[in-house]
Amino acid sequence: MFRIKKLDIFIAKQFGLLFIATFFICQFVLMMQFLWRYIDDLIGKGLTMDVLGQFFWYMALMLVPQAFPLAILLSSLITYGNLGESSELTAIKAAGISLMQSMRSLIVIVLVVAGISVYFQEKIGPNANKHLTQLLVSMKQKSPELEIPEGVFYDGIPQTNLYVQKKDMVTGKLYGMMIYRQTGSYEDQAIILADSGMLQSTAEKKHLLLTLWSGEWFENMNKQDLGGSAEVPYRRETFAYKQVLLDFDGDFNLTDDAALSGNAKAKSSRQILHDLDSIHQANDSIGHQFYMEGKRYIFADPVLSREDSIRLAMETHEEVPELDTIYDAMDKDKLREVKKSAARQAQIAFNEVSLKADYAKMLHRQERLHWLEVIGKFTLALSCIIFFFIGAPLGAIIRKGGLGVPVIISVLVFIVYYIFDNSGYRMARDDNWTVWFGRSISTMVLAPLAVFFTYKANNDSAVFNMDAYRLLLRRMLGLRQKRNITAKEVIIQDPDYEADARQLVSINAEIGRYSQDHHLLRWPNPVKVFFQPGDDRQIIDISERLELVIDDLQNSRDRQVLHLLNQYPVLRTHAHTRPFRRRWLNAIVGIVLPVGLFFYFRMLRFRLRLYHDLKTIEKTSLAIVAQTAPQASSTSAEPTITTDSTEPTPPTENE
DSSP states (O other), rough: OOOOHHHHHHHHHHHHHHHHHHHHHHHHHHHHHHHHHHHTTTTTTTOOOHHHHHHHHHHHHHHHHHHHHHHHEEEEEEHHHHHHHHHTHHHHHTTTHHHHHHHHHHHHHHHHHHHHHHIIIIIIIHHHHHHHHHHHHHHHSSGGGOOSSSSSEEOOSTTTTEEEEOTTTTOOOEEEEEEESSSSSGGEEEEEEEEEEEEETTTSSSSSEEEEEEEEEEOOOOOHHHTTTTTOOOEEEEEEEEEEEEEEOOOOOOOOOGGGOOOGGOOOHHHHHHHHHHHHHHHHHHHHHHHHHHHHHGSSSSSSSSHHHHHHHHHHOOOOOHHHHHHTSSSSHHHHHHHHHHHHHHHHEEEEEEEEHHHHEEEEEEHHHHHHHHHHHHHHHHHHHHHHHHHHHHHHHOOOOSSHHHHHHHHHHHHHHHHHHHHHHHHHHHTTSSSSHHHHHHHHHHHHHHHHHHHHHTTTTTTTTTHHHHHHHHHHHHHHOOOOOOOSSSSSSSHHHHHHHHHHHHHHHHHHHHHHOOOOOSSSOOHHHHOOOOHHHHHHHHOOOOOOOHHHTOOOOOOOHHHEEEEEOOOOOOOTOOSSHHHHHHHHHHHHHHHHHHHHHHHHHHHHHHHHHHHHHHHHHHHHHHHHHHHHHHHOSOOOOEEEOOOOOOTTTOO
C-alpha cells in the first residue's frame, strides 16, 4: 500500500518550488524566442495595448505545454543535484532507501504534469493557437508598406501584386518596382513599371498612396473603352511622376477565423480525427479523378483509346492502319503541322498534370499535418516523463546543485531533443519520412538515455568518472603509462638490496631465455592470433616479479636508484599476443578482414614495443645492481624507522 512519508513530502517540496521557478524561466525564454520570430509584425504598426496584451496572453497559453518538459528536466536535475551535493542523498541510500523509492512522489507529480499538458493541448491550446494566428494575420495586413520584402511578389494589398527589387530602410523608398493590378475581369489587368516609388498610408487609414517616378503603364482596354472600332488592344503610358490611390483599410481589423478552419494546430484530437476521415476520402476521390483524366494522355485520341479503336475495327471488319504507315504517307507541310500540334498538346498535358500534381501534393501535405499534430500532442506529454528520468538520475550522478552545471546539461539535452524533434517534423511534413517515425524520433532517441541513466544512478555506477574514461582511452590507443616514483618523506623499512639484486639478475636471465624462445620481431601466425586461446604466462611472470622488486626499491633513499626505477617501462602483458582477452571476440575480428588487419598490425606494434621494453629492463636492471652493490653489503637485517632529511616532496597518485 502506498503511504505518504516525510521523505516524500520533503523531496516533493524541494522539487515543487524549483519546478515553479524554472517553469516561469522556461516560459519566458520560449516566449522571447517566439517573439523574435514575429518582431517585424509588431514594431511600427501602431498596435494598441489591448491587442498586444491579447497577443502575449495567447502566446503564453500556446507555449505552456512546451515549457513543461524543459522545466521538469531542469528542476529534477537541480533537486537531486542539491541532495547529492549536501550528502542528503547518501544518507537516504544509507537508510536503505533506493533512488527509485525516493523518486516515487516526484513520479506522481510528473504524471500529473503530463496530464495537464495533454489537457492544455486538447482544450486550451487549440483555441489559443487559433486566436494567435488570427492576430498575426491581422497584424500583417496593417501598414503593409512596412511589410514589403525584396525580390519577391507581395500580395498583401487587395487586387494588387507588388514586386520590389531594392528597398531603402531609412527613407522607405522602393526601387525597381513592378505592379500587377486587377480591378475586375481578366481584360481589366494593368502592369506598371517604375524606377522608384513610395507607398504611404493616408491620414484616415482607408487608402494607400502609391507615388511613382520614371515608369510606364500598360493596361488592357475594354470593348466599351475602345468604342468597338479601335484597333489597339491596350494602351501604353510613359510618365515621369505619377500618384495612384489604392483602396486599403489600414485600421486593425481581425481576420475572419473561417479562413483558418483548416489549421490543424487549432483543433483538438477529436476534431482532427473527425476531419481526417473527410480529408482522406476527399483526397482519394480527387486522386481517382486525376488518374482517370490522366489516362487519356496515353492515347493519341483523347476520346477513343487505341484498344477501343481496334475492337471497333474488328467488329466492323475494317483493317486497322499502322501509325507508322500513316506518318510516312504525310507530306512535309502536313507533317510539320502534326508535329506542332503534338508538341502543343504535349505541353498542355504536361502543364495540366503538373498543376494537378502540385494540388494533390498540397492535399496530402494537409493530411500529414493533421496526423503530425495529433501524434505530437501525446509525444510532447510523454517527453515530460522522459525528461524527468533523465534529469533526476543525472542530478544523482553528478551531485552538483545550483544553476551552473544543471543548466548546461539541461540546455545540451534540450538542444538534442529540439534538433531531432524539429528535423523529424520537417521530414515527415515533406513526406520524406513516415509520420509516426518523424514525430516520435526525439522520443525514441531520448528514451534509451533515460533508461541508461536511471539504471546507472540506481546502481551507483560512476558514469562521469573521467579517470576511468581516460584510462580506457589510453588502453584503446595503446598510449604508454609512465612511472612517477619520488622520494618518500618517511621510510618504515629500507629495501633489501641484496635480495632485490638477485631478483633483477634472475629476471635478466629469464628475459634472455624468453628472447631466445619467442622471436618478437617475426610475424606471428594469424590463425594462432585470432582463433587459438592462450596467454603469454612467461612475460606475465616477468612483469609480476619486476613489480615486486620496484615496490621494495621505491623505499630507497638513494635518488639515483629512484631515477633508475622511473626508467622501467610498464609492460603490456597481453596486447602482443591477441587483440582481446575473449576468444569469441578475437574470432569475430579475424573473420572481418579489414578490422582484423587493423588489429593484427596493432598487435605487431605491441610486439615491437615489448622487444624494446625488455632491452630497457635488462639495461636498467644492470645499472641498479651496480648502484645498490655498496648498500647491499652494509644493509642491516633489522627494521629501522628513519626520517629522510631531504626536502619533502608531495605524494603522487601512485602513493
